Amino acid sequence: MLISIIIPTLNEEEHIGSLLEFLTSHPQKDQFEVIVVDGHSTDQTISxxxxxxxxxxxxxxxxxxxxxxxxxTRAEGEVLYFVHADVQLVPTFVNxxxxxxxxxxxxxxxxxxFEQPTNxxxxxxxxxxxxxxKWCRGGDQTLFIAKEVFKRINGFDERFVIMEDYDLLDRIESHGISFEVIPKSIKVSARKYELNSYLKVQLANLKAMKMxxxxxxxxxxKKFYSSTLN
Incomplete structure (x- = not known):
């Protein structure tokens, strides 16, 4: 079984290098492929x-x-694994x-x-x-899904320029697709909280979820969220 790791990027020069270094040096790298899809970065992400x-x-x-x-659509693996550029995966993710x-x-x-939380x-x-x-979920936790299941529920709904992960989770649930939270923790960046106050981010998240x-x-x-947080 091959795992296809799909990483969406947009101006991730501070993080993408460490993630790719981890993946390309992983002892089980023959058991997964890595695909990066960039959203027209203007920093050094692409290079x-x-x-x-x-x-x-x-x-x-x-x-x-x-x-x-x-x-x-580019993936050759039987399992898709969606990973944000600023996460630190656990070494055992393949197993x-x-x-x-x-x-x-x-x-x-x-x-x-969180990696080195200041709060x-x-x-x-x-x-x-x-x-x-479901309110505990989010794209930062990464997501694996069988490719045939992903295709069957028509993938991510591209109308969702934000909250796309929650929409997919709702459809996973409504279709009766099995879902499990692996009892290990990946590390994610606290940059959103460092740029804004803890309370401000929590309130913005709550309102976005209600919307x-x-x-x-x-x-x-997305207009509300982008105008509220740095």
Missing amino acids: IVESFKIPLFKSNPCSRARQMNEGA DIYDAVSRGIQSGCYRFK PLLHINGFFTRFPF YKKGINPAEI
Whole structure:
């Protein structure tokens, strides 16, 4: 079984290098492929990816949902693994996903914890990712899903220029697709909280989720979110 790791990027020069270094030096690298889909970065992201000789594609328009769908169309693996550029994966991710799939699990994610959190309240956020509540989920936790299942539910809905991960999770649930939170924690960047206050980010996330639940146009949600947070 081959795992296709799909990484959407947009101006990720500070993080993409360490992730690709981890992946290209992984002892099980023959068991996965890496695909980067860029949203027209204006920094050094593209040149960093090219230096690793990783397959690189460009998405137009720039949209994480569009980028991840593009990566999925290029994937040769039986399992798709969507990974943000600023995460630190656990070294056992290949075996973890293999184990889940062998037990009949069709999709899933990891818990997370923040890398060097400056605010102790961030430990609370990480703690709750172990529970099976949808409001605890998010793209930062990464997502694996069987490719045939991903195709069957029509992938990411590209109308969602934000909240695309929650929309997909809703459809995974509505289709009765098995989902598991692997009991290990990846590390994610706390940069959003460093640029904004903890309370400000939490309130913005809460309002965005309420807007999503009310069926408000994703473009309006993104406009609110982008204007609220740095």
